[in-house]
Amino acid sequence: MSGNDKMSSRELGLVLAQQILDVEDLHYGLWDADLELSLGNMARAQQRYTEMLLALIDQLLADHPAPRILDVGCGTGHMLQLMIERGYAVDAVNPAAALNKLVRERLAALPQAAATTLYETDFESLPRSSCRHQYDLLLFSESFQYIPLPELFEKSPALLKPGGQLLVCDFFKTDAHGDGGDGDRSFSGGHLLHEFYRSVAASPFTLLQDEDLTKRISPNIALLDEWLMQRLLPAAASTDQYLCGRYPWLTRFIKWLARHKLARVRYKYLSGHRSQAVFEKYKSYRLLVLQLED
Template sequence: MDSKEFGLVFGQQLTGMEDLHYGFWDDTIPEISVLYMKQAQLRYTEQIIETIEAHGSAPQRIIDVGCGTGQVLVALSARGHQVDGVIPAPHLEARVREKVAAGQLNSTVWGCTLQEVPVDTLAGQYDTVLFSESFQYIPYQTALAAANTLLKPGGHVVICDFFKTDNTGDGQPGDKSFGGGHPYSKFVKDLEALDWEVLENSDITANTSPNIHLLDQLLRERIGPAMGTLDHYLGERHGVILKSVKWVFRKKLAKLKFKYLSGHRSQAVFERYKTYRRIVLKKAG
């Protein structure tokens, strides 16, 4: 299990939520609170479906690249769409296949990366290719080339993900607290040279960043103190062993402490270094 899959699986197990994205906070949600995180997760899925259906008549054939536990697939299927999924993480793939076995989905599931999907044999079969917080993990030239092959003429790519802002690398506090994302300015510039029509490019950072605030609050006010208590407990009983382990992993531990417990992984820092976009592209033809 790599670090990306670990984060997704750990989050799912910790919260019990099947949705594993940032959530979408708008005026339909009473307040920004852990009490409404599930509602924000559901709203995120709703806005994806609204976007897909606004740019194409139903029912559509849709492929969700990086489909997580399959919750978006289930929601799209319930709306009458024919859906397939790509998921390279074995633990998450198992959750999707459970939904297929339970009759919640009638989907083809590829347990591999997009680069390993047989796109040539699937050429021209899809109305929409969805990248929901998965676009950042694939070189965008590769992702768009595959989508272009998979789509019917006039089909759409829907991207819901964050990109790096031009502030990245400025050396300010928190600069390296958030990884991931393609450089936004470069992506937009390169997109101009490709044969795609941009139907939507919305900045929804303010709708997604509240989750960062809630996670930062949880880490610093709950998990951090709990880990400190555990460290104290183990230090009293197994001091020599604990010191040895901490010395061996000192660099990784220092990195994790800075990233998650220093206060630099805040909503404001996220909004400085990331821009979360909802983008709809139309294939020529």
């Protein structure tokens, strides 16, 4: 995907999620027992996720003089802003035109961001000439899943300084993927975890940290499932009843034209299979640190 004015369905979903939930970030929240699971606490859960990453970045770069970071898939730019305000030199790459507008607005309001470059393209298309061996850390916060593993492990070493690191926080597919069980197709995205480990073994990277966050991330799915089944499903049924009553032939015709897409949406979001238990079966959410061999 390249930066252009046409918004993809994924971009639309991210922007709507931000607007509906009134949150700064587009990533999942981090839930622990002391935080009540509610939409009202979503921003706090996301803040915990962000604070976890910032603390780890501080730890990883503590001994680096004037470290530079590349934020891969920077979303709305909130994490980018926080890293810049923390004193880091940070560039970003983001292919989503709709989100890049928000990023540019953030950067324009930050005097410290004068030297920051926003590459409005995908990771694979980053210019080698200006980015070669420039960074101490590449950050992938729920963006790792969108980059093919061969391209990722081919491109990353050229961007990093010797001994540079990858910080990845994202979900992967478990070995249950493709088993045909209930909910097997409810969650798309993510690399197969065993294929990731195989790719690491064949790469010039060493896996320094591998933490399973699935149980702390999966409550987001329970929250979303409750909202879909208790709020969206009844609202959709009421809307359908109204349209069928007022415009029966037109409504039936449109539903017939979109029947395959509607069937996919119903299965994915409104079948009851998009649950916390299904997520924990088919997805593994990992916090990973990989270091490039000197």
